[in-house]
Every structure is written in structure tokens, then in C-alpha cells.
Amino acid sequence: MSSQFKLDSACPSGPIESRWDNHRFEMKQVNPANKRKFKILVVGTGLAGGSAAATLAELGYNVTSLCIQDSPRRAHSIAAQGGINAAKNYPNDGDSIYRLFYDTVKGGDFRARESNVYRLAQVSNNIIDQANAQGVPFAREYGGHLANRSFGGAQVSRTFYARGATGQQLLLGAYSAMNRQIHAGKIDMRTRREMLDLVTIDGVARGVICRNLITGELERYAADAVLLCTGGYGNVFYLSTNAKASNVTASWRAHKRGALFANPCFTQIHPTCIPVSGDHQSKLTLMSESLRNDGRIWTPKERDDGRPGDQVPEDERDYYLERRYPAFGNLVPRDVASRAAKERCDSGYGVGNSKQAVYLDFKDAIARDGEDAVRAKYGNLFHMYEKITDENPYQRPMRIFPAVHYTMGGLWVDYNLQSTIPGLFVLGEANFSDHGANRLGASALMQGLSDGYFVIPATVCGHLAGANLQPVTTSHEAFAAVEHEVREKTDKLLSIGGSRSVDSFHRELGLTMWDKCGMARSESGLREAVDKIRGIRESFWGDVRVLGESENLNQSLEKAGRVADFLEFAETFAVDALHRSESCGGHFREESQTEEGEALRDDENFCYAAAWEFQGVGNDSTLHKEDLSFDYVKLAQRSYK
Amino acid sequence: MTLNLRIWRQKDSHAEGAIESYELPGVSSDMSFLEMLDILNEQLIGKGEEPVSFDHDCREGVCGSCGAMVNGQVHGPDTETTLCQLHMRRFKDGDTLQVEPWRSAAFPVLKDLVVDRSSFDRIQQAGGYVSVATGSPPDANSVPIPKDDAEAAFDYAECIGCGGCVAACPNGAAMLFTAAKVAHLKKLPQGQPERERRVLSMVDTMDKEGFGACTNHYECTAACPKGVPIDAIATMNREYLRATFFSKEGV
Ligand SMILES: Cc1cc2nc3c(=O)[nH]c(=O)nc-3n(C[C@H](O)[C@H](O)[C@H](O)COP(=O)(O)OP(=O)(O)OC[C@H]3O[C@@H](n4cnc5c(N)ncnc54)[C@H](O)[C@@H]3O)c2cc1C
Ligand code: FES
Numbered sequence: 001m002s003s004q005f006k007l008d009s010a011c012p013s014g015p016i017e018s019r020w021d022n023h024r025f026e027m028k029q030v031n032p033a034n035k036r037k038f039k040i041l042v043v044g045t046g047l048a049g050g051s052a053a054a055t056l057a058e059l060g061y062n063v064t065s066l067c068i069q070d071s072p073r074r075a076h077s078i079a080a081q082g083g084i085n086a087a088k089n090y091p092n093d094g095d096s097i098y099r100l101f102y103d104t105v106k107g108g109d110f111r112a113r114e115s116n117v118y119r120l121a122q123v124s125n126n127i128i129d130q131a132n133a134q135g136v137p138f139a140r141e142y143g144g145h146l147a148n149r150s151f152g153g154a155q156v157s158r159t160f161y162a163r164g165a166t167g168q169q170l171l172l173g174a175y176s177a178m179n180r181q182i183h184a185g186k187i188d189m190r191t192r193r194e195m196l197d198l199v200t201i202d203g204v205a206r207g208v209i210c211r212n213l214i215t216g217e218l219e220r221y222a223a224d225a226v227l228l229c230t231g232g233y234g235n236v237f238y239l240s241t242n243a244k245a246s247n248v249t250a251s252w253r254a255h256k257r258g259a260l261f262a263n264p265c266f267t268q269i270h271p272t273c274i275p276v277s278g279d280h281q282s283k284l285t286l287m288s289e290s291l292r293n294d295g296r297i298w299t300p301k302e303r304d305d306g307r308p309g310d311q312v313p314e315d316e317r318d319y320y321l322e323r324r325y326p327a328f329g330n331l332v333p334r335d336v337a338s339r340a341a342k343e344r345c346d347s348g349y350g351v352g353n354s355k356q357a358v359y360l361d362f363k364d365a366i367a368r369d370g371e372d373a374v375r376a377k378y379g380n381l382f383h384m385y386e387k388i389t390d391e392n393p394y395q396r397p398m399r400i401f402p403a404v405h406y407t408m409g410g411l412w413v414d415y416n417l418q419s420t421i422p423g424l425f426v427l428g429e430a431n432f433s434d435h436g437a438n439r440l441g442a443s444a445l446m447q448g449l450s451d452g453y454f455v456i457p458a459t460v461c462g463h464l465a466g467a468n469l470q471p472v473t474t475s476h477e478a479f480a481a482v483e484h485e486v487r488e489k490t491d492k493l494l495s496i497g498g499s500r501s502v503d504s505f506h507r508e509l510g511l512t513m514w515d516k517c518g519m520a521r522s523e524s525g526l527r528e529a530v531d532k533i534r535g536i537r538e539s540f541w542g543d544v545r546v547l548g549e550s551e552n553l554n555q556s557l558e559k560a561g562r563v564a565d566f567l568e569f570a571e572t573f574a575v576d577a578l579h580r581s582e583s584c585g586g587h588f589r590e591e592s593q594t595e596e597g598e599a600l601r602d603d604e605n606f607c608y609a610a611a612w613e614f615q616g617v618g619n620d621s622t623l624h625k626e627d628l629s630f631d632y633v634k635l636a637q638r639s640y641k
Numbered sequence: 642m643t644l645n646l647r648i649w650r651q652k653d654s655h656a657e658g659a660i661e662s663y664e665l666p667g668v669s670s671d672m673s674f675l676e677m678l679d680i681l682n683e684q685l686i687g688k689g690e691e692p693v694s695f696d697h698d699c700r701e702g703v704c705g706s707c708g709a710m711v712n713g714q715v716h717g718p719d720t721e722t723t724l725c726q727l728h729m730r731r732f733k734d735g736d737t738l739q740v741e742p743w744r745s746a747a748f749p750v751l752k753d754l755v756v757d758r759s760s761f762d763r764i765q766q767a768g769g770y771v772s773v774a775t776g777s778p779p780d781a782n783s784v785p786i787p788k789d790d791a792e793a794a795f796d797y798a799e800c801i802g803c804g805g806c807v808a809a810c811p812n813g814a815a816m817l818f819t820a821a822k823v824a825h826l827k828k829l830p831q832g833q834p835e836r837e838r839r840v841l842s843m844v845d846t847m848d849k850e851g852f853g854a855c856t857n858h859y860e861c862t863a864a865c866p867k868g869v870p871i872d873a874i875a876t877m878n879r880e881y882l883r884a885t886f887f888s889k890e891g892v
Binding site: 051054055058069070071072073074076078079088090126128129130131132133134135136137138139140141142143144145146162163165168169172175176177179180182183189191214243244245277278280281282283285286383384387388390453454457501503504545547548552553555556 | 652653669671672673675676679680682683686687689690691692694696697698699700701702703704705706721722726728730751752755757758759761762765766767768769770771772773774775776777778779780781782785786787788791792794795798799801802825826829831832
């Protein structure tokens with residue numbers, strides 16, 4: 001099919017170090033007095049949306065902010081544990097902006113844009129300064145300076161943290177910055193609102209339709225720019241480490257209105273999560289990557305070794321990451337660590353009742369540093385582990401297994417974070433931009449805050465100053481038309497009156513996704529997945545039971561809308577995974593591996609971002625390719641040995 | 642195990658609510674409390690009855706969405722545990738559990754176990770921040786902060802805003818919640834310039850929102866899932882007194 005879009009990444013040229021500065025200099029500006037005339041709608045109040053709303057309001061724009069939860073402080077970002085990267089080089093261990101850039105491009109297995117990643121590394125240091133000035137209580141050394149720890153895929157210590165609650169503290173920082181602007185009347189904050197569609201006029205994003213989750217009313221919001229900061233779609237797998245309300249709805253409905261969706265199959269499966277305990281399981285809990293600073297991962301050397309972990313003697317343990325990857329050891333990137341755990345379990349070395357687990361052991365760290373030192377660093381994680389499993393991780397090794405955690409794919413955006421719909425910008429986990437095929441730990445918080453505090457405030461002016469926007473109000477017929485479609489869909493969901501709950505469909509979808517589109521994917525499995533997803537979608541629309549009314553708080557109805565979108569989106573996910581017959585990062589095609597079982601890229605044929613254009617539910621989407629070039633970090637097979 | 646549940650059902654903020662009884666078989670001890678409610682809801686949907694509404698999101702004890710009174714106890718019987726982190730191994734076959742929403746004039750019930758906590762946001766909006774514009778701060782290491790101060794600040798900053806402290810307090814006071822922010826920023830040099838304005842404005846808003854007064858019951862700190870230290874309240878009281886003497890600005 002011929003391309004309707006010319007995918008222009010709008011990346012500046014010239015030496016990589018000066019691209020961002022030059023770009024900002026050349027950007028059209030909005031003068032300070034005019035800023036208040038522009039209305040910006042920010043959907044989502046996580047790190048990306050919270051930081052964007054606060055900063056844009058500080059600059060003088062007229063900001064309206066929306067979120068699903070009852071308070072902006074409760075966005076999913078609150079749950080991030082381990083830390084945030086920055087190239088401060090405080091430990092003097094040889095870090096630099098260039099090294100952070102290099103590690104991130106390599107960590108992403110060469111499927112991200114160099115210009116974006118360099119900018120991310122550049123602003124990383126400003127983020128730490130900003131958060132610190134807000135009063136975020138980062139961990140410190142006795143001398144009073146900020147402490148660092150190590151995360152996967154790096155050989156330097158560049159991760160800043162606040163115990164095991166870094167996301168909470170950073171989000172509360174952004175929330176406090178928002179609060180200052182709400183108090184000043186510059187942000188109109190609307191909580192318990194779910195965006196259910198995007199309104200475009202003459203092809204330009206001009207607003208959204210939202211459901212007031214308390215009254216059920218559909219509301220219209222008009223704006224000069226719409227920012228989607230709505231997070232990732234890991235919950236398409238049903239079980240993931242994401243918060244329960246995390247969803248694809250805002251992105252998917254924007255996609256159906258013309259925004260291309262890039263690399264939907266790029267998913268991160270995190271190696272260290274608490275294993276599933278039974279059919280009742282409603283979500284999975286992460287055990288932060290920071291634990292791999294001190295914890296050692298192993299399985300018994302014998303298959304089906306039934307002994308409790310603490311009773312397996314040292315010489316009968318296989319520290320398989322240290323064995324296979326001596327240079328990085330337990331700190332290999334997530335995709336590598338997850339596959340290695342799967343390999344051990346598939347080969348019969350798994351532990352625990354389900355045999356779908358490996359050990360993460362702190363015995364040596366406790367012997368070396370003492371239990372108190374370990375508690376000071378990881379106390380809240382150990383506490384959480386004990387709550388959930390009823391086992392004491394100071395005495396017995398933790399049992400862990402990989403789980404869906406993060407989505408690198410998302411709406412396609414250019415260097416300005418603008419989607420293929422003019423005026424629609426996408427920030428944070430919802431966009432596809434900076435992490436390629438695998439995200440390194442502690443870089444999502446960095447990206448969300450980079451997008452919100454530093455990138456969008458500079459790039460949104462280009463649109464506002466350049467687009468010759470005519471004023472619109474919510475009485476424009478486009479709002480009425482979209483609202484009508486949303487109402488029809490809601491009414492339909494309530495009228496089916498079938499026999500099965502929304503959750504039962506969501507679980508069924510999740511199982512298919514995990515089996516066929518999880519840690520290992522194959523052509524036949526993916527074809528099967530497409531068929532199954534279509535089947536589940538069909539039975540959903542024929543047999544779902546959503547009780548209650550639309551004019552009231554109705555959590556089943558909310559879930560039903562989200563699951564309906566997951567059921568459409570999942571097909572695009574599987575199709576993307578099918579078309580990319582190479583392995584790269586977290587996308588592992590069984591057909592494409594090295595002799596040692598590592599992901600084997602095919603740069604000849606797949607060195608691009610795959611951006612999909614919607615052509616109707618059940619119809620083949622159109623593929624557009626954004627070719628990626630690597631002028632600084634040379635394309636090479638990744639090695640962590 | 643099989644449980645006898647007695648759950649507060651209320652259609653909306655205008656309706657009268659009442660306790661409804663349900664028998665729930667098939668509860669596993671590995672389930673979390675919210676997973677137990679999930680299976681109750683599946684059972685209700687199967688019978689054509691509307692499921693129980695309850696706020697929840699992270700299900701790992703940090704977003705502060707969840708919360709209910711379980712047999713009269715905030716977030717149930719475990720200390721330093723949110724409702725989502727409470728596990729059913731804490732209960733036994735045949736137990737009766739009465740589950741009710743937070744009760745406070747400042748937290749009106751919206752539906753079933755869901756309450757309106759927006760008053761908490763308004764307290765934070767009144768001054769729970771450092772006024773620093775994006776892009777202007779100095780290098781993060783330019784002002785060293787003693788490790789102990791940073792750790793103490795964290796202990797206060799860890800508040801998740803669940804509202805359990807208010808629900809636990811016989812007077813429905815929001816002292817611990819408000820004080821946690823005042824004490825967090827008071828511990829750090831960043832918080833000093835706005836010290837007086839912050840405490841005056843936050844306390845004033847807290848009073849206007851209809852929260853009760855503190856008469857030293859300490860129920861709040863006992864119920865707090867994050868164990869926010871009670872000395873925050875003494876700090877806030879001192880700060881408030883100091884500010885009323887020294888503040889030139891008023892609120
Ligand atoms: C358990 C866990 C631990 C993690 N730890 C780390 C870590 O240590 N370091 C790191 O770098 N990364 C970490 N991550 C990843 C990181 O937390 C997320 O990628 C990041 O916080 C996403 O931020 P965001 O602002 O893009 O979206 P989110 O925080 O997901 O926010 C989404 C917002 O959008 C709103 N929203 C969504 N849909 C709609 C809609 N339709 N209408 C209205 N509003 C909507 C929500 O209400 C919410 O406010 C972790 C992730 C998890 C799950
Ligand atoms: S659901 Fe987040 S704290 Fe319980």
C-alpha cells in the first residue's frame with residue numbers, strides 16, 4: 001500500500017552533541033504574553049504527565065490535566081522502585097553523557113534513534129538537580145552527597161535512588177510542582193476522568209472526550225495541543241507488574257484516529273518478579289533490579305533438586321549468569337537475564353512447587369555486610385516479599401521468575417515527541433522513542449521526566465507558533481460526533497448481557513499473549529495467537545456481562561472498555577511480532593538465535609522502527625518504516641560476556 | 642476456606658447504605674485481601690448482582706488507593722500493611738469479616754467502599770511544595786545534606802496518602818497526613834525559605850476541610866501502613882506556633 005505518511009523523524013543533523021541545542025534555537029517560539037492564550041491538555045499525571053503539566057503551567061500556558069485515579073499522586077509511576085540514571089559521574093568511575101548514550105543504544109539492541117537517546121543522556125543530569133531542589137529525599141553518603149548504585153547493562157554506578165521507592169519520591173516531587181500550579185490557578189486538575197477518544201479537526205488534534213468516572217457523564221475538552229502521557233500497555237498480558245488501571249485505551253483510540261503505533265511487540269519481561277502463586281493471581285510484584293547489586297542468581301546443578309534453597313551446598317549451585325556472562329555477571333540487561341532464567345526452567349532446573357522459578361540469594365551479602373546493612377538498602381522489598389510469599393528472604397533465597405514489566409513500543413513520535421497527528425504529542429512510556437528493543441533499568445523514570453520537564457516545554461512551541469491554529473470550542477460538530485460514537489460503544493457494552501465477566505476474557509487474552517507472544521516467539525505460535533485473539537474478541541462482543549449503569553461509578557464498565565481495546569490492540573502486537581522475523585532485545589524469535597542462544601539481529605532487513613497504520617478492526621494494518629542509522633555507536637552483535 | 646463477609650453497600654453518595662452478607666467459599670490463604678474481593682465480585686457477577694466497588698491500583702502498597710475498615714481495623718489486622726498487602730493466611734475458615742469504607746466527614750462515601758479523598762489533595766496544594774521552577778536549580782551536590790537528615794525526611798515523605806490515619810482517629814483528624822509533609826520539608830534545607838507560609842497555609846486548609854482536632858490518641862501512627870513517625874505532629878505544632886510568631890506575611 002502506498003504511504004500516506006512520510007515518516008519524518010525531524011531529527012536535527014550535525015554533531016550529536018549540539019543537535020538538541022541547535023534544534024531548540026531554531027524552534028519557533030511563543031512569546032511570554034501569548035502563552036496564556038494557548039490551552040494544553042495533558043492526559044495522565046505520572047512522571048511524564050505530572051512533570052509536563054507543572055512545567056508548562058510555570059511557563060504560562062493554560063493547562064488542563066486529567067487522570068483516572070482519585071489523585072494525580074497515584075499514577076502508576078508511584079510504584080517504581082529501584083532508581084533513576086544520570087550521567088553525573090559523581091563516583092568518578094568514568095561515566096559521561098557519551099557513555100550513558102552508548103550504553104542505552106547498545107542496551108536497546110540498536111533499535112532506538114541515536115539523536116533521541118543522546119538528548120536523553122544530556123538532560124539526565126538536570127533531572128537530578130530538579131528533583132533534588134523539590135526536596136526529593138535521595139539516598140546520601142555520610143559526607144552528605146548523593147549516593148549511587150549499579151543497574152543492569154552498565155559497568156558504572158550511575159543510578160540515583162530513594163530507598164526502594166524512587167518512583168514514589170520522584171512522582172511526589174512532580175505532584176508537588178503540579179500542586180503549586182493548581183493552587184495558583186494555572187492547572188485545572190480533573191481527577192477520576194478517563195479519556196475515551198481523541199477529537200481531530202481538519203486532521204489536527206483539538207481535544208478529547210472523557211468519561212467522568214463518578215457521574216458517568218461524557219465530557220468534552222478542547223485544546224490547542226493534546227499530550228498523551230498515559231503510560232504503557234503491559235496489562236495486555238493480564239498479569240504484569242503494572243498497576244491495575246494501566247491500559248492502552250488512550251493510545252489505541254488515538255491510533256484509530258490516525259496516529260501510527262510503533263514497535264508494539266517490543267515488550268520488556270523483567271527477570272526478577274515474585275512467581276505466580278495460583279489462578280487467583282491478579283498482578284505480579286517486581287523485586288527491583290537493584291537487588292542484583294548484592295543478590296546472586298542461581299539454580300541447583302542437578303535437575304529436579306527438591307531441597308530447600310538454603311540447604312543446597314555451595315558447590316552444588318550453578319550461578320549461571322556469572323558462568324555465562326563473566327564481564328557483567330548478575331548485572332546483564334533484563335532481556336538476557338530473563339531468557340537465561342527461562343532456559344534454566346525449561347531445562348528442568350527450576351525451583352519451588354511450580355518449578356517456574358530460580359533463586360535470588362543474599363547469603364553472601366549478609367555474610368559480608370551484615371543483615372542490617374542489607375535491610376537498610378532493601379528493607380521495603382524484603383518486607384513486600386515476605387508479605388506475599390510468607391517466606392523470610394534473610395534466611396532463605398528469594399524465588400523469582402520473569403514477568404511482563406514495561407513496553408518499549410508505543411505511539412510513534414518524532415524528535416519533537418509529536419505523533420503523526422499534528423498537535424498530538426506523546427510522552428513517557430506511551431511513546432516508542434528511546435529504548436529500542438530493550439530498556440535498561442532506571443531509564444524509564446529518566447525518560448518520563450526528560451520528556452515532561454525538558455523536552456516538551458521546548459518542542460510544543462513549534463506547533464503552537466507554527467500551525468496557525470483557529471480557536472475551537474467544544475460546540476464544534478466534531479466533538480458531538482465523537483461523543484456520539486463513544487456513547488454508542490458504552491451502551492453496547494452494557495447491553496450485551498452475556499454470561500462471562502470482563503476479567504475472564506482479560507485472563508484468557510493474557511494467557512494467549514504469555515504463551516505465544518512472551519519470552520519466546522515463533523512464526524507458528526504467532527499465527528496461532530492472531531487466530532486466538534480474534535476468537536476471544538468475537539466471543540467478548542457476544543458474551544460479555546457488564547452489570548450496572550453508565551450514569552454511575554461502574555468499575556466493570558471501565559474495565560470492559562479497556563479490555564475491548566486490548567483485544568483489538570493485541571492483534572497488532574502479534575502481527576508486528578510476526579513480521580519482525582529477527583530477534584532483537586526483548587523480542588526473541590526462536591528462528592533467529594546465535595549458537596549460544598542469544599538474540600540474533602538481522603540489520604540487513606530490520607534496522608527500522610515499524611510504525612503501523614490502522615485500517616479497521618480485523619483488517620491488515622499498513623506498515624511504515626522509519627530507517628534507523630547508527631553514526632556513533634557502531635552496529636554490532638551485543639555481548640555481555 | 643469459606644468466609645462470611647459483611648460488606649457495606651451504597652449505590653452512590655446520595656443513597657443510604659447498608660451492610661450486606663455474603664458467603665464466600667474457595668478462598669485460598671495465598672490470596673491477597675483484594676484478590677479475595679475479586680473472587681467475590683466474580684461470584685456476584687455470575688449471580689447477576691453488581692460487584693463491590695473499591696479503589697485499588699498498584700496492589701503493592703505504595704499508591705495509597707486501597708483501604709477499608711476490616712472488623713473495625715484500618716487496613717485490617719496487620720501492622721504497617723495496606724489492604725492490598727494483607728493476605729488471607731491471616732484469617733481462618735469460617736471467619737466473619739465486616740468490611741466498611743473509611744468513615745470521616747471529610748471523606749464522603751461515593752459508592753460501596755470508595756470514598757472521596759480530594760480534601761487531601763487540597764491540603765497539599767495549599768503549600769506542600771518547594772517553589773522551584775523547572776530548569777533553575779543548582780547542581781544537586783552543591784548543598785550536602787547529612788545522611789541522617791535525608792533518611793528522616795524520607796520516613797515522613799513515605800506517606801502514601803491513603804487516609805487510614807483519618808479513619809483511625811476518633812476525631813477524624815488529618816494531623817499525621819499534614820504533618821508528614823511539613824516535617825519532610827522542614828528536615829531539608831530546600832524547605833526552609835517557605836517554612837512559615839507552608840505550615841500556616843496547610844493547617845488552615847486542613848481545618849477548613851472539616852477534619853477534626855488532635856487529642857493525642859496516637860491511633861493514626863498505629864494504623865499507618867508506612868509507619869510515618871508520630872513526632873511529625875509535634876514538629877508541625879512547633880512549626881505552626883513558631884510561624885504564627887514570626888511570619889510577617891500571614892497566609
Ligand atoms: C513495579 C515497577 C517498578 C519500576 N521501577 C522502575 C525503576 O526503578 N526505574 C525506572 O526507570 N523505571 C521503573 N519502572 C518503569 C516506570 O515506572 C514507568 O515506565 C513510568 O513510571 C511510566 O510513567 P508514565 O508517566 O509514562 O506513565 P504512568 O505513570 O503509567 O502514568 C499514566 C497516567 O495516565 C493516566 N491515564 C492512563 N490512561 C488514561 C486515560 N485513558 N484517560 C485519562 N488518564 C489516563 C493514568 O491515570 C496515569 O495518571 C517500574 C515499573 C514498575 C511496574
Ligand atoms: S492498591 Fe496501591 S496501596 Fe493498595
